[in-house]
Amino acid sequence: MPNWKIWGLSLVMVFSHPLYAYESPTLFETQLDNGMQVIVKSDHRSPIVVHQVWYRVGANYEPTHLTGISHMLEHMMFKGTYNQAPGEFSREVSRLGGRDNAFTSANYTAYFQIVGRDHLSRMMAMEADRMANLKLTEEEFQPERNVVIQERLWAVDDRPNSRLFEQFKATAFMSSPERNPIIGWMDDIKNYTLEDLQAWYDRWYSPSNATLVIVGDITPDEVMTYAQQTYGQIPAREIAPPRSAVEIPQQGQRRIILKDAVPVPSLLIGFHAPTLVTAEDPTDVYALAVLSSILGGNDSSRLTQALVRDTQLASSAGSFYRFLGRLGTQFALSAQPNPGVTVAELEAALLEQISRLQTEPVTQSELNRVLAQAEAAHVFSQDSIQSQANMLGMLVSVGLPASTFDDYVSNLRQVTPEDIQRVANQYLQLDQSTVAILEPSGETNRRPAARPDFGGRSH
DSSP: OOSOOOOOGGGOOOBOOOSSOEEOSSEEEEEOTTSOEEEEEEOTTSSEEEEEEEESOOGGGSOGGGTTHHHHHHHHTTSOBSSSOTTHHHHHHHHTTOEEEEEEOSSOEEEEEEEEGGGHHHHHHHHHHHHHOBOOOHHHHHHHHHHHHHHHIIIIITOHHHHHHHHHHHHHOSSSGGGSOTTOOHHHHHHOOHHHHHHHHHHHOSGGGEEEEEEESOOHHHHHHHHHHTGGGSOOOOOOOOOOOOOOOOOSOEEEEEEESOSSOEEEEEEEEOOTTTOSSHHHHHHHHHHHHHHHSSTTSHHIIIIIIISOOEEEEEEEEOOOSSSOEEEEEEEEEOTTOOHHHHHHHHHHHHHHHHHSOOOHHHHHHHHHHHHHHHHHHTTSHHHHHHHHHHHHHTTBOTTHHHHHHHHHTTOOHHHHHHHHHHHOOGGGEEEEEEEEOSOOOOOOOOOOOOTTOOO
């Protein structure tokens, strides 16, 4: 299977941040005077905490000439402040027996540490320092830019399926910044200036554009005491919202072909679809999520059964639907043919499975099986405090309520076979599709790029 991230039913999220304090037996939400959102979930099973700061900025906030700058700034956040030397942040976390990292997506940039509960106040002081006092210098910037260039070569340019997915998105979206690659286009990376980074930091890195998420062996009162002493001391700053970015209507199928040094072809078919943020009716999103799981959620799904096992047209087949995002998304199918099978034959087989869903309602037993799997995945995802924190941070960072995760299974269980058939007909239309094909070029001796040195952090 190509190395694309698969979004299944265990990954749903939702909208709007409350302006009041809300407290349940485990979840607490409020806001500091400077506008920083605070979410605390107590979990006393182990004496550790996850501390995260989520900024509402990512690849789909970026203008065309600055793609990837959110990711570049993420790297620079580890290069020192006016109070900490470069690398000191991670060294201190390690000294305290914890671990730290960061990640950038289309919708947000997040920083986290996992430490013993006694070290939480220290983490908050250090993170608040780099929220307000980042020191950007050419001495640190130029080498780190080279790391990001190497990262792009290693993670995208030398991975044909990654390049196919990148070009698929850039073809599917023409006017929306959802087309932007998170790491950025190479030419943009090479032409960032230190002034670009400083302006991006000054514009978006403010408490009023951030959410503090704490999950673990801590109480809301303890967190609020530390938060007031650290983040609460940073002045409020008005953040201008990003310009609206509405994708132009698609009026016919789009197709691209990429040739590269691969042994077998790959196929992607995507359809424009709503997210929980953009949908007029959230029922459509939950129905599409169930539909995706029916088609390609696991080894018992329809695509695997029909294309891999029964007809043996494909060596792998699946579906993915990323329905947490502030802009539109794609409902997509992917597959690789077995030897002797053409891409055209595989494409026809995939479309036949869509047609079947459009004309024949799924059985209640099949729907019940998928919902049972979703409920089990939902329960298991709460076993890790980091997974709990990630879910809360992702939800609120796109403007959805933290309670979305708690309501997730009940919303899925409202989906009917008729809902699934309706959204299959409404959204999975050929004129709304983009087809991306990766064909073997005949090249076999490409030398892959080396994995970049991330300074001891995974990335």
